[in-house]
Amino acid sequence: MDVLGGLLDGPRARGAFLLRMVMEPPWSVRVEDRAPLSLMCMTEGEAWLVPDAGEPVLMRPGDIAIARGPDPYTVADRPGSPPQALVGPGGICRTLHGEPLEQSLLHSVRTWGNDPEGSVVMQVGTYLMEGEVSGRLLDALPPLVHLRAGDWACPMLPVLEEEIAKDEPGQSVMLDRILDLVLVVALRSWFSRPESRAPAWYRAMGDPVTGPVLRLMQDEPARSWTVASLAAESGVSRAALARRFHDLVGEPPMAYLTRWRLDLAADLLRETDATVDSIARRVGYSGGFALSAAFKRVRGVSPQEHRTRIGSTVGVLPKPQQSSR
Numbered sequence: 598m599d600v601l602g603g604l605l606d607g608p609r610a611r612g613a614f615l616l617r618m619v620m621e622p623p624w625s626v627r628v629e630d631r632a633p634l635s636l637m638c639m640t641e642g643e644a645w646l647v648p649d650a651g652e653p654v655l656m657r658p659g660d661i662a663i664a665r666g667p668d669p670y671t672v673a674d675r676p677g678s679p680p681q682a683l684v685g686p687g688g689i690c691r692t693l694h695g696e697p698l699e700q701s702l703l704h705s706v707r708t709w710g711n712d713p714e715g716s717v718v719m720q721v722g723t724y725l726m727e728g729e730v731s732g733r734l735l736d737a738l739p740p741l742v743h744l745r746a747g748d749w750a751c752p753m754l755p756v757l758e759e760e761i762a763k764d765e766p767g768q769s770v771m772l773d774r775i776l777d778l779v780l781v782v783a784l785r786s787w788f789s790r791p792e793s794r795a796p797a798w799y800r801a802m803g804d805p806v807t808g809p810v811l812r813l814m815q816d817e818p819a820r821s822w823t824v825a826s827l828a829a830e831s832g833v834s835r836a837a838l839a840r841r842f843h844d845l846v847g848e849p850p851m852a853y854l855t856r857w858r859l860d861l862a863a864d865l866l867r868e869t870d871a872t873v874d875s876i877a878r879r880v881g882y883s884g885g886f887a888l889s890a891a892f893k894r895v896r897g898v899s900p901q902e903h904r905t906r907i908g909s910t911v912g913v914l915p916k917p918q919q920s921s922r
Contacts, residue, residue, distance in 0.1 A: 609868070614688040614723040615772050617761050619710035620644075621717065625673035627680035630666070630688060633735060635723040636780060637662045637672070638754060642717035647671040648741050656719075659746025661754075661783050665738045674717070681711070688723065706764040720757055722776040734784075737796045742787050749786035753778045798853065801845040806831050806838065811846075814854050818861055819881045824850050854881075859895055862888060866904045873900045 639656040801807040828838040858880040877888035
């Protein structure tokens, strides 16, 4: 697995919320949907992205912004414009007084705004549920990422613009995959920048000792790794590896390996119907009991409780509709 592989393998949208927002000033939309991750791609005109904590960001054509939830933010024609609409969980849009706005501002398939001929156009994609984006990736991101048009290039962006307005069989799946690809391209550009403040484990991938050890654990989580066996693979002493790993990653090798295994198990519990016992063996545990004990100790719930909770969340969230905003 390459340096980015373990980080960027996580995004897997399922019924993501996508729309083409068309606005004419003055306008302002308050977003309080608590979604884990949202992408905003500027197509025409300009818009300000105003986080509750942090400086406003001016977006121009070709720019992309990635907002990490659950913190709210405002998108507007200028900072200080009073919100005219409030977006809540599931993409449900209302006035500030609670009156529904879905139908009144809907113009065509996945196209929404205060003016169908507006001078401001933005493509918006939202991952609605935790688990569609790995916690490891979310932890690696600041609340707001902004890439200017000259800082990144995505061949899938024109495809997203074209496909977002279509209503054909399989369209939801098509858009999910395009959204994933746009996100991966944007993140790859972001993490290549010095100001990205990538997490310690990500930076440690470039170290000649710690990097190979991290890749071994990520590529082969089911092996019965010990600090001694990892040290042997890296050609250093056990004490030297333990010290260097802790200094660069911020935790001992076995603690990192445990979290990695449990992250993989959590994804498998969400994405497959495999038994806890089979998942346990795939991620390096002797059986379901051992995995359950580690899972509950670290995450506070059993694997089965985690699976049930994810399933119930999927059932409770409103189904994304073309007229949701």
